[in-house]
Amino acid sequence: MSLLAASAATARPRTTPRRMAWVLGGLSLLGLLAGLMSGSEGWQLDALSALWQPGHDWHTVVAQIRAPRSLGAWLAGALLGLAGAVAQGLFRNPLADPFLLGSAAGASLGVVLVLAAAALAAAGSSGAWLGEVAEAGVVAAAFAGALGGMALTLLLARGASHTLRLLLAGVVVGVMMTALNDLIVTAVPQALRGRQSFMLGNTAFLGWGSVGWLGLGLLLTAPLVWRLSRTLDALVLGEDSARSLGLDLPRLRTALIAALALATGLAVSQAGLIAFVGLVAPHLVRRCLPGPHGASLLASAATGGVLLLAADVLARSLIAPQELPVGVLTAVLGGGYLLWLLHRRGLAP
Amino acid sequence: MSGGAARWLERWSRRGRRAAAGFVLLAALAGLGLAQAAQTDLRAESVNPSVRDDRGHSLRFDAPPQRVVTLLPSLTEAWCAVGGCARLVGTDRYSNWPASVLDLPKLGGLDDAQVEGIVALRPDLVLAARSTRAVGRLEALGLRVLAFDSDNHAQVRATLFALARVLGDEARGAAAWQATQAQMAQAAQRVPAALRGGSVYFEVDASPYAAGAASFLGQTLHLLQLRNIAGPALGPFPKLNPEFVLRAQPQVVMAAARNTRQMPKRPGWGALQALQQGRVCAFDADTYELVTRPGPRLGEAALALADCLAQLPLPGLPQATPAGPAR
Numbered sequence: 001m002s003l004l005a006a007s008a009a010t011a012r013p014r015t016t017p018r019r020m021a022w023v024l025g026g027l028s029l030l031g032l033l034a035g036l037m038s039g040s041e042g043w044q045l046d047a048l049s050a051l052w053q054p055g056h057d058w059h060t061v062v063a064q065i066r067a068p069r070s071l072g073a074w075l076a077g078a079l080l081g082l083a084g085a086v087a088q089g090l091f092r093n094p095l096a097d098p099f100l101l102g103s104a105a106g107a108s109l110g111v112v113l114v115l116a117a118a119a120l121a122a123a124g125s126s127g128a129w130l131g132e133v134a135e136a137g138v139v140a141a142a143f144a145g146a147l148g149g150m151a152l153t154l155l156l157a158r159g160a161s162h163t164l165r166l167l168l169a170g171v172v173v174g175v176m177m178t179a180l181n182d183l184i185v186t187a188v189p190q191a192l193r194g195r196q197s198f199m200l201g202n203t204a205f206l207g208w209g210s211v212g213w214l215g216l217g218l219l220l221t222a223p224l225v226w227r228l229s230r231t232l233d234a235l236v237l238g239e240d241s242a243r244s245l246g247l248d249l250p251r252l253r254t255a256l257i258a259a260l261a262l263a264t265g266l267a268v269s270q271a272g273l274i275a276f277v278g279l280v281a282p283h284l285v286r287r288c289l290p291g292p293h294g295a296s297l298l299a300s301a302a303t304g305g306v307l308l309l310a311a312d313v314l315a316r317s318l319i320a321p322q323e324l325p326v327g328v329l330t331a332v333l334g335g336g337y338l339l340w341l342l343h344r345r346g347l348a349p
Numbered sequence: 350m351s352g353g354a355a356r357w358l359e360r361w362s363r364r365g366r367r368a369a370a371g372f373v374l375l376a377a378l379a380g381l382g383l384a385q386a387a388q389t390d391l392r393a394e395s396v397n398p399s400v401r402d403d404r405g406h407s408l409r410f411d412a413p414p415q416r417v418v419t420l421l422p423s424l425t426e427a428w429c430a431v432g433g434c435a436r437l438v439g440t441d442r443y444s445n446w447p448a449s450v451l452d453l454p455k456l457g458g459l460d461d462a463q464v465e466g467i468v469a470l471r472p473d474l475v476l477a478a479r480s481t482r483a484v485g486r487l488e489a490l491g492l493r494v495l496a497f498d499s500d501n502h503a504q505v506r507a508t509l510f511a512l513a514r515v516l517g518d519e520a521r522g523a524a525a526w527q528a529t530q531a532q533m534a535q536a537a538q539r540v541p542a543a544l545r546g547g548s549v550y551f552e553v554d555a556s557p558y559a560a561g562a563a564s565f566l567g568q569t570l571h572l573l574q575l576r577n578i579a580g581p582a583l584g585p586f587p588k589l590n591p592e593f594v595l596r597a598q599p600q601v602v603m604a605a606a607r608n609t610r611q612m613p614k615r616p617g618w619g620a621l622q623a624l625q626q627g628r629v630c631a632f633d634a635d636t637y638e639l640v641t642r643p644g645p646r647l648g649e650a651a652l653a654l655a656d657c658l659a660q661l662p663l664p665g666l667p668q669a670t671p672a673g674p675a676r
Contacts, residue, residue, distance in 0.1 A: 040593030064617035065592045118607075186461070189443075202556055204591050207616030321593035322583055 035070025072206030081304020084278030106149020142269030201327030423644030532648025
């Protein structure tokens with residue numbers, strides 16, 4: 001650990017975890033307030049009071065749509081930010097994110113399979129109940145798909161030790177699953193509509209149910225990842241060194257991958273494929289808070305939450321009452337900032 | 350040239366299809382010595398009609414084409430509506446009306462039209478949507494292609510007239526369009542008085558995307574005297590904020606049945622009065638396909654919409670919150 005401590009000391013931390021927590025907490029709160037106030041008619045400063053008054057004209061809109069939507073966007077972003085930080089630490093690669101390792105393509109394939117099955121069933125006689133099953137099944141399919149995609153990537157790469165092989169495998173699995181996805185949609189065009197909104201990411205219909213799922217996911221994954229952060233620190237030194245420290249690498253890595261798949265699968269199943277949050281959030285955090293994992297994992301989650309929430313607020317307010325696809329905005333915001341960082345000072349690995 | 354003549358010229362040239370004839374006519378009227386040539390041109394046109402598509406490309410037909418491929422369901426329907434059905438040798442994979450086209454070879458869709466299969470059928474005319482990717486390739490291979498848009502009623506009408514012209518009988522286009530219009534008028538009559546002037550939300554995708562007033566569906570709804578909550582300023586198919594729909598409280602909700610089943614479960618949408626009071630047109634797959642197809646069956650689609658409206662529980666119309674803010 002002395003090496004890590006040394007590297008942390010020489011990395012000249014720009015802020016302390018405590019200050020980072022205050023800033024991210026403040027931004028999250030600001031974002032949530034903005035989320036409550038912005039909607040189909042632009043900005044309403046008085047919308048906040050409607051939240052507490054059941055008789056208020058805007059109560060349903062604020063309490064049933066804006067509140068869960070804003071909270072859900074933050075949670076989905078947090079899960080993606082956390083997943084991205086875990087992936088980059090686990091695979092020792094600053095390019096790793098949930099999407100590069102096949103989990104998102106897998107989740108998307110799962111969703112499309114269920115949509116197509118539902119469409120085919122609806123064409124038959126017993127449509128209604130299968131529709132219900134399909135709706136409940138989307139979450140499970142996205143989760144199973146995310147896990148399956150990553151498992152396939154790891155299988156093709158023969159484990160996570162060889163970074164280049166891993167990235168290549170992830171790209172191949174992503175391409176294969178996307179192609180399969182396209183094939184299904186060609187055969188069952190009814191699934192196309194559902195896929196379209198899934199691919200662009202959609203925060204519009206996040207309700208309290210979704211918030212429950214996402215919150216549960218964060219409650220399960222964040223403490224687990226926090227506990228395993230020492231493993232990620234040890235992995236910075238390489239697998240052999242980590243092993244020599246007495247870590248049970250296969251077991252720990254499996255636990256981390258399970259957390260990664262759970263976080264990605266849940267976020268993607270509720271909000272669709274939202275680009276860039278998982279890649280950018282850890283970079284933003286590392287820039288301000290270099291050093292060992294742990295605090296930076298949680299900060300990545302909070303940063304992802306703030307980023308997606310900001311994108312959601314912009315998506316609904318820029319051309320209200322119309323909306324922009326939220327995934328487009330995260331790509332523009334996150335990607336733009338990443339490019340600026342690259343231009344300014346290069347990225348910390 | 351005087352200002353008046355310039356305005357004439359401008360107005361004429363706006364009518365893309367007749368621009369050439371317009372020029373000729375104007376020249377003749379101005380007595381520029383081209384009268385003879387103009388007459389010759391017009392006479393030649395009536396024998397060998399030249400048909401201009403929505404790209405501005407003109408094709409001249411010495412005789413009506415005998416082997417025709419259509420690459421869009423609404424074009425298949427339009428071609429059949431003007432009496433060309435017997436000349437069809439192939440269609441895209443989604444064309445399914447009239448029933449006679451079901452047995453024809455299926456040649457892919459907008460993005461994956463089977464160029465080889467189309468060429469093998471040796472068509473002397475291909476009818477395609479302007480957005481069909483294969484159009485350029487087919488023309489490069491020497492096929493004659495007419496490409497049309499069908500975004501609104503005017504374009505559907507223009508397509509019917511153009512296709513009838515291809516067959517050398519413009520009256521068929523007029524007849525087909527008149528039949529469509531008659532059905533639309535009939536449909537408007539069937540709309541219950543209590544719903545006329547009422548507001549409507551037509552969902553085309555669960556994201557949610559609406560059929561706005563500027564779309565062909567919006568035009569049909571307007572003819573049925575319904576007020577679209579997605580006004581013309583929002584464009585043909587706007588992606589709406591779900592709370593906008595809730596605030597607008599449309600008196601009638603229309604969508605495919607697979608969407609309407611989900612609506613009450615969407616956050617906040619349980620408070621939509623139209624859902625609570627059952628003023629929902631939930632279309633089965635066939636009807637939904639009919640009403641979302643911008644072709645000669647627009648009238649039939651309007652009748653289907655009107656029939657649904659006629660069956661809805663009539664509102665004691667608690668005059669719904671206007672679409673505007675009520676802060």
